[in-house]
Amino acid sequence: MNKPKMTYFEKEDILHLVISDEPESGSLELSPNITAELNENGKYIGIEILNARAFIEDIACRLG
Numbered sequence: 001m002n003k004p005k006m007t008y009f010e011k012e013d014i015l016h017l018v019i020s021d022e023p024e025s026g027s028l029e030l031s032p033n034i035t036a037e038l039n040e041n042g043k044y045i046g047i048e049i050l051n052a053r054a055f056i057e058d059i060a061c062r063l064g
Contacts, residue, residue: 015052
């Protein structure tokens, strides 16, 4: 298994989490701003969160 990697693209406000270096073969929209990336076997290899700042703030408010 590959080491997970998280990247934040500040200008675009996108958070990208990669859990495998396998090529992306498809994607699945989990919610309007969250997309799961899939390999050719349909396994999750990453996730992309648009409007990441608001998403994280919302989660923090719910937990805190």
